Amino acid sequence: MSNPTMSRRGLLAAGGGLSVAALLAACSSQPKAAGNQAGGALALSLLLPGDLPAGWDAVLAEVNKKLQADLGFTIKPQFIPWTSYGQQALLKFTAGEKFDTALQARWLNMTQLAASGSIVELSSLLAGGKYPNLTATIDPKIIELNRWSGKLYGLPQINSVARFHHFSIRQDLADKYGMSDITDFAGLEKFWYDVKQKNKDIIPIGLTSRMPKLLVAWNPVGWLNPYMWENPTMSLASFTGESLNFVLAADGKQTGSSHPLPFWEAPGMMDALRLVRKYYQDGLFNKNALTLDSKALDSQFKAGRVATTWAMTDGLSSAALPELTKNVPGAMIANVMPLKGGENAKPYQTFQSDNFVVLNAKGQSNEKAMQLQDWASIKENHDLLNYGIPGKDWNPVGDDKYEKVSTYTFPGFGLAWRAKLERRIKEMTESEAKWFDWAQDIDNFTIDPYASFVPDPEPVKRENAQVTAAMTQFANPLFIGAVDVDQGLDKLKKALDRAGLAKLQAEMAKQADAYLKGQ
16 A cells, blocks of 8 residues: 555654563564575565565566576575565665565655665766666656755655545445535535444445544645635645654745744644544544554455445555445446546645655665666566466556456565556546546646655654653544544643644744755
């Protein structure tokens, strides 16, 4: 899965009370990075999230056969379950393991790894035209927009130019209630209450433990924040993915002042918190939202027990349709993007990738790691990694679509997503195709004035870790409506003050103002 809802706590928050030594010991029990095999053959080690894909051994054999013939080396990915990927990947870097590449992102540990020199700055490697397939399949504008203070710390893995989360709903239920075309947030809300009233066995809105931070104060819009869907032009920034989001001044370029505010001081935020609280009390959410994982929710949606789930403009929502219709004959799915102005809304977009392939500074061969990325940018190789063995795992449908035959699912966003090469599933719905097409055109968006601003957490490392822990404890229940808004926010504010909010806010202002000055 490719979205920011897969975020994990940083080292201090994820430790759950364990000592660093104990966590490192746990990390050391994982498979070690592959190195030179018998006979001196090189096998690159890759960190990838999730479970071992069904049929992986056969696919890997084909991949390695081609890699050995084409480039003279093979790969040996290490699959780490999502429940521990963020923690384990960070600890493997910390322990100095010699794996070669990893999935990283700001919502994981990428900012910390860049600041500590644990990942390779790629500008010099990418220069000189040594990797023509790679540079031909990643838009140079996307490369530039994913630089941090001019430096490129990872290769963006994207299957659409812009990333915009929205809603995947049971369209058959909407049709049943006379709501065939939902285009705004008010329509969505009516749909949810109709589901609640008329289908007691269906959850109107499915949430997972990865989603609380997305609901109210997120970039480009809070998922359940009507004000932001009406006004999708708010800039947010945090030091790390799980830390506090500050809202930055819209007129910063003109005034030179970013004037960062804690999210609750920005327009629409308090109303959104109260609305989410109402939804929680009215039973629109699953009550186990703080503990349910995304795989379980996906299964519930496919079983017909959930009416609305999180969606991204990545063309993957329709993948649930075959299993859903098998379980619920006549079921349909639609993608709903409740932006004011619809396709003409021109919302802010940073074009920062949700997912990056990063090179380990202590890896075996940075050059071969880049060769692998170039190799994965050739359509035949890209298809093999992402979709499996033709005829066994999938069948091509024309040049740009495919039909799934097996249950093979590879986390391509951690190694081989290329917007120009991605195939669409045969079952893609008309509504998803519309929004997927929309997300491919950079001109449908307004570049966020803070688009390439990535705060450096090092000057406030201690305070940021404490703030992150406070957010996990107090903000997550608040964001899903599980606590009274006023009491919950008061507890959060007091915890953040103790953790060092004032210092964090001052440092954010300092860095964001410097960014504005440099523009």
